[in-house]
Amino acid sequence: MATLTLENVRKRFAGQDVLNGIDLALEDGELLVLLGPSGCGKSTLLNLIAGLDTVSGGAIRIDGRLMNDVPPKDRDVAMVFQSYALYPNMTVARNIGFGLEMRGVPRAERAAAVQRVAGMLQIDHLLDRKPAQLSGGQRQRVAMGRAIIRNPRIFLFDEPLSNLDAKLRVDMRTEIKRLHQRLGATIVYVTHDQSEAMTLATRIAVLKDGVIQQVDPPQRVYEEPANIYVAGFIGAPP
Numbered sequence: 619m620a621t622l623t624l625e626n627v628r629k630r631f632a633g634q635d636v637l638n639g640i641d642l643a644l645e646d647g648e649l650l651v652l653l654g655p656s657g658c659g660k661s662t663l664l665n666l667i668a669g670l671d672t673v674s675g676g677a678i679r680i681d682g683r684l685m686n687d688v689p690p691k692d693r694d695v696a697m698v699f700q701s702y703a704l705y706p707n708m709t710v711a712r713n714i715g716f717g718l719e720m721r722g723v724p725r726a727e728r729a730a731a732v733q734r735v736a737g738m739l740q741i742d743h744l745l746d747r748k749p750a751q752l753s754g755g756q757r758q759r760v761a762m763g764r765a766i767i768r769n770p771r772i773f774l775f776d777e778p779l780s781n782l783d784a785k786l787r788v789d790m791r792t793e794i795k796r797l798h799q800r801l802g803a804t805i806v807y808v809t810h811d812q813s814e815a816m817t818l819a820t821r822i823a824v825l826k827d828g829v830i831q832q833v834d835p836p837q838r839v840y841e842e843p844a845n846i847y848v849a850g851f852i853g854a855p856p
């Protein structure tokens with residue numbers, strides 16, 4: 619059974635259709651990249667999966683269970699935002715451990731989990747700092763740590779690298795790939811960056827105007843684009 623399924627998912631804002639019947643099925647351990655230009659509905663789709671917004675039609679299921687009316691905290695998903703969304707007044711350690719703190723996990727157990735995750739992300743030397751004392755790349759690692767520590771069924775990444783400079787963006791790709799393999803995580807990863815999609819994805823879903831154009835492994839999307847739009851968006855420049 620697929621981990622996450624979307625069946626004819628629709629979203630309309632003020633009479634405007636933003637998602638026009640999305641069908642997708644994510645297998646366990648897959649890193650699916652949702653690729654498309656700015657404004658095509660990528661963040662809207664992630665928000666629906668996370669439960670931060672409600673669908674106008676269709677069904678979202680996790681492990682077969684209908685999620686449409688399940689509140690965000692009861693969905694087994696963790697989102698990593700482009701803007702990091704860290705708590706500015708908390709240390710790195712508390713930012714990472716905050717989800718466990720809310721669940722009432724005891725202090726010692728929490729500290730051990732924070733150490734383990736921070737070690738994995740190579741930020742264990744930064745645990746006492748506040749977010750303002752970190753670089754962009756370090757902040758993004760903290761944001762990922764906060765998601766990883768919750769051990770969710772599904773990770774949702776919304777353009778996590780787009781605020782980083784070019785060199786760091788490429789380094790972090792490697793990091794994300796490594797984490798994906800190490801955790802065996804199931805990930806929906808949103809980007810407008812074709813080369814990021816080609817490097818990271820097990821499959822790419824190309825989105826245009828709220829309609830999925832093609833879902834295939836990177837090589838296949840590149841070599842056998844489903845239509846002229848996909849060819850133009852992801853293919854080699856003429």
Ligand code: ADP
Pocket residue numbers: 631632636654655656657658659660661662663
């Ligand atoms: P992407 O993440 O691909 O750049 P979004 O999902 O953020 O695109 O937005 C898709 C479209 O939906 C845009 O036209 C945007 O203006 C519109 N939109 C997104 N959120 C809202 C909202 N809360 N209210 C009205 N329109 C919205």
Ligand code: MG
Pocket residue numbers: 660661662
């Ligand atoms: Mg977006």
